[in-house]
Amino acid sequence: MPRVLLYSHDTYGLGHIRRTRAIANALVAAYSDLSVLIISGSPLAGAFNLAPGIDFVHVPGVEKGEGGGYASANLRMELNQVTALREALIRQTAESFQPDVFIADKEPGGFRGELLPTLKVLKAMGTHRVIGIRDVLDDPEAIRSEWAETGALRALTEFYDDILVYGPEDFYRPLDSIPMPAELRSRIVYTGYLRRSVPHGPPSIRYPKSAKGPYILVTTGGGADGYGLIDWVLSAYEAVPNIPLPAVIAFGPFLSTTQRRAFLERIDKLPNVDAVNFDNKLERAMSRASAVVGMGGYNTFCEILSFDKPALIVPRSRPRLEQTIRAQRAEELGLVRFLPDPLEMGGKPDPAIMASALSALCRQSPPSAATIPGLLDGLPRIARHLAPTLVSSVRIREPAISGA
CATH class of the missing domain: 3.40.50.2000 (Glycogen Phosphorylase B;)
Known part of the structure; x- marks a missing residue:
């Protein structure tokens, strides 16, 4: 059965985990035999309804301070120790789950580069690797400088097969300022926004x-x-x-x-x-x-x-x-x-x-x-884009071998 692994670093707020959840729910609705595993650092990853076929792995959380710096959210450990722990858990999850498709949210190299070892494993494994970018990242010059400094630009060009932009091309082009090979730029797909619907089941709270x-x-x-x-x-x-x-x-x-x-x-x-x-x-x-x-x-x-x-x-x-x-x-x-x-x-x-x-x-x-073609086509277009990989994903999976 096909498998999709999604990564959401979740260092701040609810945006990343909610977007990842919407994509996961849409994928299992489109492919009834699909298993989706979400890696998240959000403290509220388990607070949202997940459709059958979806589960998540929680890695230790980090939080952003008022000055913009990061620290461990819960563990009494230094940030570099928490990052190393997250890095190991992410890699071990990918090795055991052996996904056909991997989708990272926004950060090509992950939080402080924690994804890089996993991306190398996935590349060797033959996994189709996708980076998902929201419609707007930041001021173009700021994001180009940040990605060059953090190594995100190198990770993008070295490890990813496709780039999905979760918005219409006519609305905004968030990667125009990012230098990348022409072949990779040709793989950018503008999906449109991700349509939302009212969740099933009773209300979670009482409204006034x-x-x-x-x-x-x-x-x-x-x-x-x-x-x-x-x-x-x-x-x-x-x-x-x-x-x-x-x-x-x-x-x-x-x-x-x-x-x-x-x-x-x-x-x-x-x-x-x-x-x-x-x-x-x-x-x-x-x-x-x-x-x-x-x-x-x-x-x-x-x-x-x-x-x-x-x-x-x-x-x-x-x-x-x-x-x-x-x-x-x-x-x-x-x-x-x-x-x-x-x-x-x-x-x-x-x-x-x-x-x-x-x-x-x-x-x-x-x-x-305001009539804008394809404004809310994001979720079905993501599912269609991944169809060639998910429909033909019958491949031999070697059982994970643990060290002594």
Whole structure:
């Protein structure tokens, strides 16, 4: 039976594991005899529904500090020791699982190069190796410099057979600034965005009464960097009580307890604002919402397009310009409205500006008003692209031999 191994380094937030999960679910739906194994460092890898045929291996987590540096998330070990442990676990998993296809998310060499030994093993094994890139990475010059410095560029050219860009070519070309052989560049496939759907089964949490009628869903994804947006939205409802639609704020799992407590104290005083804790089936709330306010991370953007919701995007520009580039381009194409965060430019958020933007969502057109061919074709196109390998994957697998 064919096998696919997916790697998601997950050093920050929920974006990587949620994108990897969406791809895994789509692949087992397309190929009934497929086994998919996900390698992830996310502490919430097991919090999301996985279809039959999918399992995951959790490697020790690492976390990014406020200064941009990394450290062990849980183990009382030095970062280089944790990285070495992760590297060994990833390699051993690949040797035992013997995948027909390997898909890495975003980082060609993995976190601090931890994938390189595994990539050598997979190349010798004859595994088809794919790097999956989101629609926007960062400022082109910044990503070219970073990849050259970290060795990601060398790993990309030496070890990968194909490059999948999870977005439409007409939206953005994230690898134009990356030097690579012409033969490899010819293997870039723009898939379109990854369509999302409402998960099966009952809701994972109870939503407030305000969610039974029209409402604005406010989401900051994982929530670790969402304080500014939530604070600005609350200040708008505090200053302008007659905003037409109530708000339901979805706290991400990484929002600090202190910030969550302070927000709840303010929300208790507002009759038209409610909040919910982490919801691993947030697609359900978004499908029922009248409009969405978010920061413009990749997964939130896919959900906005999938459920065709008028949206206001307030992106962060640090430590990467990813969200800002995506929001600006999406507004140019008529998909969303882009509202710069004054804090990102050294200013102070104006509650009246946010209140006006929230009120305007009632009149804003949904993304479907802008016709973009292949906008949400990502998942079926990934499945079709891998078909030649997965359908003809009958090959002899040697049992793994363990050392004494």
